Amino acid sequence: MTMLGDRQQLAYIAAQAADARVNVELETEGMTLNIGPQHPATHGTLRIIARLDGEQVVWAEPSAGYMHRGYEKLTEVRTFPQVTALVNRIDWLGSFANEVPFILAAEKLMGVEAPSRAQHIRTILFELSRIANVSLFLGDLGVQLGAITPVFFAFRDREYVLNLIEAATGGRFHPNFDRIGGLKDDLPAGFIDETRVVMKKLRTFCDQIEDLLFGNEIFQARTRGIGVIPKDVALSYGLSGANLRASGVDWDLRRDQDIPMAWNKTEFKVITHPDGDSFARCWVRLQEVRESTKIVDQLLDTIPAGPVMAKVPKIIKVPEGEAWVSTENPLGEMGYYVVSQGDQGPFRVKIRSASFNNISIVPWLLKGVYVPDIITILASLYFILGDIDR
Amino acid sequence: MAKPKVPGMFKGLGVTFATLLATAKNGADTVQYPHEKETPPIRARGVIALHEGNCTSCMLCVRSCPDWCIYIEGHKELAPPRRAGGAARKVNKLDRFDIDYALCMYCGICVEVCPFDALFWSPEYEYSETRIADLLHDKSKLGEWMQTVPEAPELEAGAEKKGKK
């Protein structure tokens, strides 16, 4: 881990200030560049309106909403089991992880708790979806920066993880495997052995990406000192996940929170980085994939025997009340505030998705950067459109 | 990172070159799709198959479908009594069972709620159509998928056996 020295930071600020001075002297009419909604760098349909002065951004504003599906409204006309199928689609790359906080919130309201085998399997699948999600990020990062090879490695190795998720749940992208009180089914035979093999492959993948991308001097030149988010700014914007930890905030809901999942039975490191720049964010994610593979390995060793479903009535009516549960999802803190009025379906669900907060810092962050840095910063913030727009 | 300092660019070049050699030697990790196919896992949710004989048109699947994509119509019929001398039974006869795959989001709730084991998942996935209306599978087409339904997989060690469902 290399610290970005004060001198480097000062140099960066001084360079920006010098650019600004030059711009004042040679003032010309700016240009408005419309990045998106159809643009290769916005994985999805995010639109960025940037006011440029030459290649420098004077002002930029993301405009979301091209994929707003109104999930909060839709949950109000659905029953609790139906909502699980819906929230899968919020962060579609790590979809199993979306189900978990919602189910936990419903379980909290009902006062049931999943059996420990179910908690274990939930955690395994949760970490697998984190790996599937973030490994694609690592590949995609290359594409955003102009390296075309990493993304193919990412797709190759993510495929193994998706196969595992599909073998266990039946759905590659939308597992819909979590039920209130446990899981739909137990793991199929052979899952544990296969997972161990895949975890090894993914650690190799991480090494490859590290050699191919993170060690590359050009990559470092493009990302170090770019898009620095200080700690307090990150907190007040409500950033979460790797974006927050890359700003030096040592906070991981997997470790710091007491929820009925199996993380507290494993040993893992919470990765932080003091710099807060684009490189730090990417680097933290890479290390988190490694940690996740280790978590999965440990959980596979300790998986207890028993049922995967607690006793719950067939027709689920959730008692009146309000509950908030959030977990450390691949993109950051994802939480559901569920209000129930004793019906079969929720009365109101507030979905607190990570990307919505993570991307709201963009106008602050993009001031004064160059056009290519827009892409780097957006890539390193790592958002998923479904997670912004919901 | 106290390893001997190799410039990062050369490491990257090494990775790509190693992959080049590995691909030349062991073949690619990809599959030439229409010529060779990977079999999806047993649980894969490809298409829903209907065992018509088991269906009692109880409407549970229709009512629990979040997308409203299942349509059932049925009528009651008199069936011959089970035991000789008994009264004629009233049974539900299925007239129509359609699943609109253009709407279906493959959540599997219908398969799960079916109390009579009439719906099954099949891992078959090649049924795309050029016209969206053709994605509405009627009961004869859904019945054909029954041939592709696999046996449920063995469970992992430590699992509690439970009733087939």
Place this chain on the structure above:
Amino acid sequence: MVSPLSSTTDTPTEAPRDTVREEALARVLEALGANVVDSLLKPNDDIWIRVTAESWRATGETLKSLGFTYFGFLSVIDWLPSPFGKGEDDPTAPPVERSTTIKQGYAGGETRFQVFARLVQPFTTLGINIKVDVDDAVMAVDSWSSVFAGANWHEREAHEMFGIGFNGHPDLRNMYLPSDFEGHPMRKDFPLLARIVKPWPGIVDVEPLPGDDSEEGEAS
């Protein structure tokens, strides 16, 4: 960091006490004084407080100074029961009468709309849910965007979805909808068209035998 209560098998025998949250709530109540209308503490779960609309921004500032520096989210609840139900009514049948009595949630409330937000103390999971009633005549509360930068987008979303104003917000443009869109989609009396344009397939039932009046046919 992980409390011993996390073990799943044994349930605590005595009534659960949550000293951490009790202390936090006491501090919050002391700092906010008369601004708090109501509060609720569920042991080992969460804290809810409801404050007066006038003190909304001051509440945010006070809580921030108390260490709740992490902004979770901000949103609105419309407590009116939906006049449309789940859209599963038979369009040919007479319209269903639905209750319109408002049933409030934790920490109570007097109005149809409540703005609620969640702040967290970093490095712990000690969070606090703050609610505020929105007067139906005013339909606005103060903005938090100057206190928590992250509230900016949440307030824009709430404004667009519920029609709640936020005084002092720099830029309450629509995020999702076209700027000339009329109505506020997340309000309960805004119909979800997808559930109305098409009748529910579950309305139809098995056609009974001709001349058979009994509703429940015995299957097998």
Place this chain on the structure above:
Amino acid sequence: MNAVLLSADLPYWAISLLRVLGGLVAVLLPAGTVVYLFLFKMLSFMQSRLGPMEAGPYGSMQLFAEVGKWLQKEDIVPASAQPEARIFKMAPLIVLASTFLLVVVVPFGPDAWFTNFETGIFYALAVSSVSVLGILIAGWSSANKYSLLGGLRAAGQLVAYELPMVLAVIGVVIQAGTMNLQEIVVAQNAGSMFGWDGLGNPYVLTQFVAFLIFMISVQAELSQTPFDMPIAESELVSGYMTEYSGFRFLIFFIGEFATAGVFAMIASVLFLGGWGVPFSWFGWTTIDSIDNWMNVAGPLILFAKMMALVFFIMWIRFSSPRLREDQLQRFAWKVLIPISLVNIMLTAVLKVAF
């Protein structure tokens, strides 16, 4: 080629026709091979996939299929580019023309050449910058902000890297004592290193720094990653090529890879001994004593050397991310140019000393 053809005593029109054909072959054959071998196959293998496999055995006819596809597509001129439609349409042709002009001076064998300039390398470097005009025109006339940014970046980049390239070549010119490409080839193959002539004297050994600078500049001139911000498909959506479709995009595409081939040829002429093999192997001493079969073998040897160089260009392209525009400029002006100036000085000193 000229000399060979002259000896066959053909009429003028036939010579012209053969020259045109030769030029087409010299440009299109390397381009096609480069695209198939490197862009389709090597890239795919490096990414653990097979690449095109359907058209022809191992997808070898894929390129023809692609060309056919592009030719069928509509030739679109965006509405906002209509006022300058002629310029817009002309731009890809200018880019390709510079490639054709470039190949003219490359010697393929002792007698196989299109022209034999005394100042060949000077001409080559001058002509290669014509493509900047085409790219600038393309970026400007597209009336698209992305294209404009791409075109401006390209212009800035190509101008910046023209200089280290020229300076790198000067080292070779000093050492060879000539600007004639044919004579540079002969000087390398007839030369000797410290009295040992088993390898001749390929300048890649003595002018290694210049070789590196030249190859880096070539990478930049070709807008290949890590210097591809004029194209930058993930930010500028292909930059100056954004608005081009069909046939005109194809010309840009051919231009890109043909130029890669031609630059690699020039690099192998300058640094790897071009078409020749060390003369001492066959006991040749001067250009006149070379056996005639070298006119057939020479192009093949040059082709092989070119492929080796393109391999490196493409390998780096597929393995690295791209720099930022200002970083690239800084690299050119602050690193490459000073180094190449030092290289020139050293070469000059050593030339005088030995």
